[in-house]
Amino acid sequence: MRRRIVVLGASFAGLTAALQLGHHLGRDHDVIVVSRSDQFVFLPSLIWVPFGLRTPEDIMFSVPPLLEARGITFRRGTVTRLEPDARRVFVDDQTLDYDFLVIATGPRPHYGGVPGLGPHQGHTSSIYTLDEALAAQEDYVRLLEAPGPAIVGVAPGSSCFPIATEFALNLAHQLSRRGKTEAAPVTFVTPEPFVGHFGIGGFGRAGELLQAMFDKAGITTIVDAAITRVTPGTVELDDGRKLPYRFAAILPQLRGIEPVRAVEAITTPSGFVRVDALYRTETYPEVYACGVAVHIPPPGYTRVPCAVPRTGYLSEEMARVVAYNIAATIHGRRPVALPPSAIDAKYVLDAGNTGLIMSSDHFLEPRDHAWLIPGPEAHWAKVAFEKYFLATRRRGIV
Template identity: 30%
Template sequence: MSQAARITILGAGFGALATVRELRRRDAGALITIVSPRAELHYLPSIIWIPSGLRRREDLIVPLGPFFERMRVRHVAAEVTRVEDGGRRVHTSAGIVDNDALVIATGGRFIKKLPGIEHAITPCEGIAAAEAIRDRLRAMAGGTIAIGFAANPQEPQAVRGGPMFEFLFGIDTQLRREGRREQFQLVFFNPSTEPGARLGAKAVQSLLAEMARRGIATHLGHKMLRFEADKVVTEGGEIPADLILFMPGMTGNAWFDATTLPRSPGGLIQADAQCRVAGGAWPHCYVVGDSGNFPGPDWAPKQAHMAELHARAAAANLLDGLAGRPQSAGFVPELACIIDSGSHGTLVLRNPRRTLVLPPLRLMHWAKRRFEARYLGQYR
């Protein structure tokens, strides 16, 4: 590269910010531009603690201006509308941004096609959704709370199951602390008979055993048909519900449809093992995190940890590609999470070599809180 490379990153979430850090570590002179609606990081893993009051909105929103200044990043506050010219030109709501290399890290989009889904709260849509759960719980004197999730049938990896287990166990813990658990019934529903199978068989058994121990009812193995204001309707019957929390499967961003980007059957951008956009029509274009469909095992997760592994490979290959060097950096799929209950945490680790599941431990709850502090500290 005879002159500073112009690198554009779409998004400002886990994968995008990890890409910035890795690029800057490897190249002090690159001209990095981030396009995102806000110069803020919303730390969504901790919204599970909003209903109980352990976290508030202001705890989980980090202004990124200081980080961008330290990293010498230009921020364009805009929505992406399309990319063209093989990725060299990005159209946004604030104008056109040209580049020498592009990283797409705009996350995924929840599929809201199930009839009556407006009657359910989708927790991972953001902080406001968790606040809505908090407010509904405060207003309820008792009743049935139905909590479940589903996958994109054409993209089984594109699912957010872990947080729903956390909301389930966290609400149970909260109600017990408040002395109100006997006034509520909790029901977990899922179209699979083995919910959370990507975590491994041992983890599924542990989660179902924990539900039984806590007196949480289950409704498993029945295709979902629709939601109504006071019930969940499946092929296997109805679940009366005063509050419904549901996480649908994910697909690609709406703006992908305005491009010729190669897509997976489930609507994500098709990527190769080096995190490059697949095919030959998009040189120097890379995908990180939930936006992409990557080679690997069917249990490969959609989570922040995996997005950071993508980011490291993408940044290395991007700079090598621009310099005319072979692009050989890859990533090893790894699932790493602590399923928190508000007081304890179950550690689950899975990679191609092994699967580790620890029983619920108070130490793991505090480890998750410690990780949050360390992670956010690098951006504050």
């Protein structure tokens, strides 16, 4: 019997899931991808956009042609409602029925938790989306014209620790290149109990190595910090400190998108999808999720809440398992159980002209190993990976 699989989202998780479904199922079944954008944006390169090192064209490509060449339908539209009991979704004002659903809609930045936060209704910059990174470029240029204190931070409850770490180190590097280190001192403010904790309890010796990089770059670090309010020119912490700034880029807390969050039977209060080790929801076994849309419980206590980052590699690996398991269910084969904690971890953290390559057998503890390679080769590895990723994905190779 011909089945219809609807994939919501066309980024790291959705695109990988769709292409892998095409690979496993051929043209015997219908795969339909729905996304509100027909462009793929390579988000890891957003850390360079504010400095004018990348333009949008450098890091984007069009999704529909590479799906359509494989017999996969692309539908541009906004998902507005899920009705899992009826096995249908609403895309704009039309309905779409499915036999299997893959939720890969990522997060939406939530700036509302901290008064004054964010580039839309608040006073701070951000780099979570392309538009935000482009706006941050204007704020950075203003900083160069009239230097003063710069803050890079992470809001309480966020998971954006690696992104903020990279951006702080890149900002310090760019300011140093322009001889502005003293005129524009950088402070890094994070809920993490130590730099390199990343919301996952740390990663081998990453904490030690990153603290040394921060010290060398002249960045002041404030850990275990809860940003409670931002006013024009001041970031306030819950211990009463008021940090003055001329430039402040604060990464937000993330939530699931509204139509997903509304299906309370399968989501957390923040709107992330609760899945089993097969990436299925318990209530609706034909509904799967992958990528940032998936809830991963924090592995330990922190005074200021820290969420677990869902990195690009992790998102793609979850998507591969989802595609395999849907195909296995259709073909009557045994599915694979691989929870996020057991997926291997890969992340290259850039610091401008140096960095840190991180790799381990398991995303979360317990791990058998956590390899860390600090040095200039990490910067070049990040640049090379960007080129490799865009070249392969533009050709539909995942």
